Amino acid sequence: MKKTKLALGVTTALFAIAAATIAPEAAAHASTKAHKHAPKKAVQTVETHTSSFSHTSSSNAKVDALEAQLQSMQAEIRSLRAAQGRPVVDPDTAKVQELDQWMNSVKAEGTSKKGAKDNMVFFRGGYGHNNDQRGGTLDPTGTAGGFGGALPGAIGDRDAWYAGAGFDFNINDNLFGMMNNTEVLGELMFDYKQLGERKLNGLNPAITGALIEQLAGTGIGVNAQTATVNALTLAASPKIKFFKGSNFRPWLIPAGMEITVISPPSDAITVLNPGMMFGAGADYKIWKDIYAGADVRYHHSFDNVDGVNPDGITAGGYLGLGF
Numbered sequence: 001m002k003k004t005k006l007a008l009g010v011t012t013a014l015f016a017i018a019a020a021t022i023a024p025e026a027a028a029h030a031s032t033k034a035h036k037h038a039p040k041k042a043v044q045t046v047e048t049h050t051s052s053f054s055h056t057s058s059s060n061a062k063v064d065a066l067e068a069q070l071q072s073m074q075a076e077i078r079s080l081r082a083a084q085g086r087p088v089v090d091p092d093t094a095k096v097q098e099l100d101q102w103m104n105s106v107k108a109e110g111t112s113k114k115g116a117k118d119n120m121v122f123f124r125g126g127y128g129h130n131n132d133q134r135g136g137t138l139d140p141t142g143t144a145g146g147f148g149g150a151l152p153g154a155i156g157d158r159d160a161w162y163a164g165a166g167f168d169f170n171i172n173d174n175l176f177g178m179m180n181n182t183e184v185l186g187e188l189m190f191d192y193k194q195l196g197e198r199k200l201n202g203l204n205p206a207i208t209g210a211l212i213e214q215l216a217g218t219g220i221g222v223n224a225q226t227a228t229v230n231a232l233t234l235a236a237s238p239k240i241k242f243f244k245g246s247n248f249r250p251w252l253i254p255a256g257m258e259i260t261v262i263s264p265p266s267d268a269i270t271v272l273n274p275g276m277m278f279g280a281g282a283d284y285k286i287w288k289d290i291y292a293g294a295d296v297r298y299h300h301s302f303d304n305v306d307g308v309n310p311d312g313i314t315a316g317g318y319l320g321l322g323f
Contacts, residue, residue, distance in 0.1 A: 117289050117322035118170035118183065124295070126316015128160035128193050132309040134229055157195035157229055162314055164191035164233075173244060181244040187253070191233040191314065231310055232261040233299065235277050249291075253279040258299060266306035273310055275301035289322035 133156045166189030175182040237256020241249050258277040265271045281295025296315045 118173075118185075119323050120168040120291065120320045121165070121323065122168070122291075122293070122318045122320035123165045124189075124191075124316055124318035125163040126161070126314060128162045128195075128312060128314045130158045130160070130195070130310065130312035132311070133158055134195050134308065158312075160193045160195040160231075162191050162193040162316070164189060166190065168239060168241075168320075175240065181242070183241040183244050185239040185241055185251075187235070187237045187239045187256070189233075189235045189237070191235075192230065193233065193314070194228065194230040196229050227264050230263050232263075234259045234261075237277060237279070247285040248282065249284075250282040251280070253277065253297070260299070260301065260305075260310045262305060262308055262310060266308045268306040270306045270308075273301050273303070273305040273308075275299060275310070283318070283320055291320035291322065293318050293320060 166187055168185045168187050170183060170185055172184040173182075174180050175184060235256050235258040237253045237258075239251055239253050241251040243249055256277040256279075258275045260273045260275060261271050262273065263271065277297055277299050279295055279297035281293055283291040283293030286292050294315075294317045296313065298313050300311050301309065
């Protein structure tokens with residue numbers, strides 16, 4: 001509105017200036033005509049007409065310039081009136097609004113990242129089964145009592161229960177650009193597996209009783225203690241987890257590195273056996289950052305441990321906590 005009033009005032013002033021300029025020119029033109037009818041010399045008449053023509057041309061040029069200026073002002077006035085119906089946006093205000101939107105988006109993104117918990121610690125347990133019998137140890141008493149390294153029989157346990165824990169660490173959220181909403185994680189895990197209850201440490205009850213009787217009073221002891229048949233597994237594996245952002249998350253382990261520690265040791269007193277692990281499973285968010293899941297894993301060793309083969313499967317459930 002202020003610009004419109006200013007433009008109208010300028011236009012009015014220009015009209016006044018034009019009128020003041022044109023009036024003397026018209027008076028001069030009338031005076032020239034009167035002089036033409038008066039009896040004067042021919043030379044004076046020619047000079048008067050020449051002066052009048054020059055003055056008139058100059059006045060017409062000024063009028064044309066004023067008319068052009070007036071037309072320009074009228075066009076500007078029309079554009080200002082048309083702009084009155086549209087909201088006027090200040091450039092500074094627009095910049096402030098843009099900055100506010102950017103800040104809000106950054107805050108929202110930061111909140112979502114802060115709230116996202118892609119790592120997990122889990123506690124697992126279930127059933128295990130070995131492909132082969134656990135394997136036994138030779139009589140550790142050697143030739144004592146004439147039993148000459150007798151083999152009391154293999155430890156025949158194949159079924160087991162296990163318990164363990166592990167960590168999942170987020171590495172990538174889109175399978176390195178190949179699949180959206182598909183996480184790549186690194187899993188570190190350990191399991192304790194126990195086969196059977198207790199077995200004699202290399203001797204059956206008959207041999208133990210006979211040895212104790214024959215060696216009575218000689219001061220030679222007989223190893224009659226019992227031993228728990230078990231194994232400890234340490235594994236590090238890549239894990240691919242699907243459907244990021246949903247409550248239900250299936251996953252798989254294509255292949256992982258695993259080391260098995262067996263007890264009792266093999267006949268050659270070997271306890272370590274390297275191998276591989278493959279697995280698949282799924283978990284479900286039951287409340288906030290608490291997950292319940294189930295998995296199946298196959299454990300494969302590159303070779304037996306001096307007669308002991310720990311290959312087999314484990315299947316069970318786990319409880320996870322996101323962090």
